[in-house]
Amino acid sequence: MGTAAACASLTETPDQRRDLLLTVIEDYHRDRSNLIQVLHMAQAIYGHLPEDVLCTVAREMALPFSEVSGVVSFYSYFTTRPRGRHTVQVCLGTACYVRGGKKVLDALRDILAIDVGQTTADQAFSLEVKRCIGACGLAPAVAIDGTVYRRVAPGKLKAILGKYE
Amino acid sequence: MIRLTVDGRPLLAEDGETILQVASRHHIDIPSLCYLKDVHKTGACRLCVVEVEGSKNLVASCIAPVTEGMVVRTSTQRVRKARKVLFELMLSDHPNDCLHCERNQSCEFQKAGEILNVRSARFEGRRSRALVDDTSPSVVRDTSKCILCRRCVTVCNEVQGVGALNAQHRGFTTEIGPGGDLLLGSAVCAFCGQCTTVCPVDALHEADSTAAVWKALADPEKVVAVQTAPAVRAALGEEFGMEPGTLVTGRMAEALRRLGFDYVFDTNFTADLTILEEGTELLARIVSLFRSKGAVSDERLARLGMPERLPEPVLPMVTSCSPGWIKYVEHFHAPLLGHLSTCKSPHMMLGALTKSWFAQKAGIDPKKLFVVSIMPCTAKKFEITRPEMENDGFRNVDAVLTTRELGRMVREAGLGFPTLPEGRFDSPMGVSTGAADVFGVTGGVMEAALRTVHELVTGRPLPFERLHVAPIQGFERIKSATVKFAEVKPEWDFLEGVEVGIAVTHGLAGARVLMDQIAEGKSPYLFIEVMGCPGGCISGGGQPRLTTDEVRRKRLEAIYREDEGKPMRKSHENPDIQRLYAEFLGAPNGHRSHELLHTHYTERRRT
Numbered sequence: 001m002g003t004a005a006a007c008a009s010l011t012e013t014p015d016q017r018r019d020l021l022l023t024v025i026e027d028y029h030r031d032r033s034n035l036i037q038v039l040h041m042a043q044a045i046y047g048h049l050p051e052d053v054l055c056t057v058a059r060e061m062a063l064p065f066s067e068v069s070g071v072v073s074f075y076s077y078f079t080t081r082p083r084g085r086h087t088v089q090v091c092l093g094t095a096c097y098v099r100g101g102k103k104v105l106d107a108l109r110d111i112l113a114i115d116v117g118q119t120t121a122d123q124a125f126s127l128e129v130k131r132c133i134g135a136c137g138l139a140p141a142v143a144i145d146g147t148v149y150r151r152v153a154p155g156k157l158k159a160i161l162g163k164y165e
Numbered sequence: 166m167i168r169l170t171v172d173g174r175p176l177l178a179e180d181g182e183t184i185l186q187v188a189s190r191h192h193i194d195i196p197s198l199c200y201l202k203d204v205h206k207t208g209a210c211r212l213c214v215v216e217v218e219g220s221k222n223l224v225a226s227c228i229a230p231v232t233e234g235m236v237v238r239t240s241t242q243r244v245r246k247a248r249k250v251l252f253e254l255m256l257s258d259h260p261n262d263c264l265h266c267e268r269n270q271s272c273e274f275q276k277a278g279e280i281l282n283v284r285s286a287r288f289e290g291r292r293s294r295a296l297v298d299d300t301s302p303s304v305v306r307d308t309s310k311c312i313l314c315r316r317c318v319t320v321c322n323e324v325q326g327v328g329a330l331n332a333q334h335r336g337f338t339t340e341i342g343p344g345g346d347l348l349l350g351s352a353v354c355a356f357c358g359q360c361t362t363v364c365p366v367d368a369l370h371e372a373d374s375t376a377a378v379w380k381a382l383a384d385p386e387k388v389v390a391v392q393t394a395p396a397v398r399a400a401l402g403e404e405f406g407m408e409p410g411t412l413v414t415g416r417m418a419e420a421l422r423r424l425g426f427d428y429v430f431d432t433n434f435t436a437d438l439t440i441l442e443e444g445t446e447l448l449a450r451i452v453s454l455f456r457s458k459g460a461v462s463d464e465r466l467a468r469l470g471m472p473e474r475l476p477e478p479v480l481p482m483v484t485s486c487s488p489g490w491i492k493y494v495e496h497f498h499a500p501l502l503g504h505l506s507t508c509k510s511p512h513m514m515l516g517a518l519t520k521s522w523f524a525q526k527a528g529i530d531p532k533k534l535f536v537v538s539i540m541p542c543t544a545k546k547f548e549i550t551r552p553e554m555e556n557d558g559f560r561n562v563d564a565v566l567t568t569r570e571l572g573r574m575v576r577e578a579g580l581g582f583p584t585l586p587e588g589r590f591d592s593p594m595g596v597s598t599g600a601a602d603v604f605g606v607t608g609g610v611m612e613a614a615l616r617t618v619h620e621l622v623t624g625r626p627l628p629f630e631r632l633h634v635a636p637i638q639g640f641e642r643i644k645s646a647t648v649k650f651a652e653v654k655p656e657w658d659f660l661e662g663v664e665v666g667i668a669v670t671h672g673l674a675g676a677r678v679l680m681d682q683i684a685e686g687k688s689p690y691l692f693i694e695v696m697g698c699p700g701g702c703i704s705g706g707g708q709p710r711l712t713t714d715e716v717r718r719k720r721l722e723a724i725y726r727e728d729e730g731k732p733m734r735k736s737h738e739n740p741d742i743q744r745l746y747a748e749f750l751g752a753p754n755g756h757r758s759h760e761l762l763h764t765h766y767t768e769r770r771r772t
Contacts, residue, residue, distance in 0.1 A: 054344075069345050
């Protein structure tokens with residue numbers, strides 16, 4: 001569902017996205033204990049969680065806005081700002097870290113001129129950090145939109161990024 | 166029964182009690198900070214840690230239940246050291262501007278430092294974001310002072326059911342707030358101020374009006390009138406170290422005169438007036454219901470003294486004197502606004518009358534009049550800013566001081582409050598009946614209204630012992646009763662045998678239940694009283710800190726003492742109210758009443 005919804009977000013109209021969100025909330029029985037799952041889906045539908053989406057979730061699930069916002073701001077997975085067209089994830093799990101993941105991250109910060117959690121001004125790239133993406137044998141690893149790049153050296157980054165617009 | 170040992174003493178405890186509770190019952194004082202009896206226990210600050218034999222880590226005694234055979238040590242070297250380190254860590258992210266902080270000497274954090282005998286502040290580090298959110302006319306939030314105890318979160322979400330405050334972000338950047346980019350002024354906050362009564366530090370407090378009032382008092386061009394709400398007299402003494410439940414009505418009037426107010430009026434007067442207006446409105450809605458069924462003729466309508474244009478029969482009717490409740494209902498139950506009585510709250514009525522009736526009688530230009538209300542409430546500060554609270558181009562009320570703010574002004578002026586002689590209220594808006602006093606407690610407005618409405622319809626006093634409607638007294642969250650009209654006056658014969666279902670709630674979480682019933686068409690009531698704060702105005706958001714259940718009980722008893730001590734106990738017996746109608750207003754719900762004393766409501770956004 002997550003991927004399907006994410007794909008849908010590229011083509012759906014605002015009304016269709018809203019309908020999809022309302023269906024998700026209904027599917028989760030408007031139950032407050034499902035708030036995190038609903039937000040997860042909402043982010044898949046919209047790409048990020050702007051205030052009006054949080055208001056809709058709060059209203060439909062009969063929760064205070066401050067509570068929904070509290071959950072969203074607690075988890076680093078959720079973002080209230082639009083993401084770039086491409087998501088660059090640097091693995092800083094133990095294996096990647098000891099094999100130079102930190103240097104890769106620093107190089108990416110320089111090249112993209114943004115910090116972790118931010119998006120480039122041209123909306124092309126968002127930068128994230130992951131704690132182990134399960135590719136320890138390929139360390140240090142970087143994933144862009146789900147494609148994993150193995151044994152990434154800082155010098156290779158420009159070439160890799162160049163494949164994306 | 167559970168047996169345990171605390172500091173070498175064998176103690177007995179009830180099942181489910183915490184270590185802190187048991188210790189405190191046996192006069193072993195474990196220091197605590199975030200814990201608040203009857204309200205909040207989360208173990209957030211951990212100042213109450215103790216050693217428990219067999220447990221590797223120190224245990225937060227405010228949340229740890231006692232177990233059979235437990236061995237607890239509350240003041241070992243390790244415990245005292247840990248508490249001091251915890252305190253110093255909190256201190257490292259605190260402004261430490263105590264000497265000019267509003268909570269200086271009434272700060273629980275400061276007090277904890279004293280109890281823990283902390284003599285150093287060894288840690289320096291990052292500071293939390295310092296945001297002073299003064300966008301609400303009622304409540305100011307200062308994030309730099311917040312110690313993240315979360316008492317306000319508990320009160321706002323669980324007691325009030327509002328949820329304007331919650332923890333945002335996490336770790337060091339955690340902040341208590343409305344979320345997103347919202348500030349309190351634009352959040353779905355009722356402005357009830359219950360958060361300000363539980364905040365242990367100065368992170369939440371009422372918006373200051375003392376400066377504006379001092380300025381008006383010093384202005385020779387201004388004639389400054391003041392009024393005091395029923396609940397203030399039962400709590401103001403606490404600001405000066407007096408026992409909770411001490412009635413200070415006379416000393417309060419004297420203090421106000423000595424502060425320089427030109428006229429000292431009593432909001433109780435317009436509480437009586439509210440009963441006449443609201444009682445008539447209730448009857449008019451009930452008559453309207455019977456008229457829609459063809460049971461009341463034109464000729465009968467005239468005999469009943471009902472307004473020419475009857476209101477829509479929207480029932481149950483709900484009281485409107487609590488401005489926090491009003492803002493809440495405007496946010497959360499906007500489709501039900503028609504159920505609210507259109508009566509302004511008593512202090513707004515008094516303000517409107519001061520600048521019309523009184524100004525006329527006393528020959529004072531209303532332009533010069535400055536009306537101050539002493540209220541147990543922070544939402545009243547917002548209420549006076551509502552655009553509709555104005556008549557003939559004059560704001561009804563110019564400033565609201567909470568009970569706490571009045572306490573500060575009296576101390577600043579050095580009046581020696583406990584030793585003041587008994588002062589008196591000024592005429593004509595100083596006389597009140599016992600019915601007005603009970604406005605200060607939950608169930609009071611309902612009881613006062615029934616005392617008058619029942620007598621109007623049947624010609625006999627309300628058939629309850631000492632006029633108290635026992636089923637709607639006390640602190641149960643939702644209270645209900647039925648009052649039957651029997652042997653009514655001939656002109657009210659269509660009400661013979663009619664049972665009036667009534668309900669009373671206090672604190673906004675209970676109000677939600679009653680409103681949902683109305684929305685579903687299942688409300689069995691004709692009249693509902695809602696007070697925004699738990700216990701009613703006696704524990705309003707502007708009352709002295711802290712309000713425990715015991716303090717609340719003592720203030721309530723004081724209010725009933727004041728009521729029972731009055732020669733007149735029914736609003737319609739107030740001779741000055743009768744004079745006001747004869748001289749100025751005409752009849753209850755008449756044309757002039759509607760202009761000056763009634764209002765309307767605004768739909769607000771839900772999230």
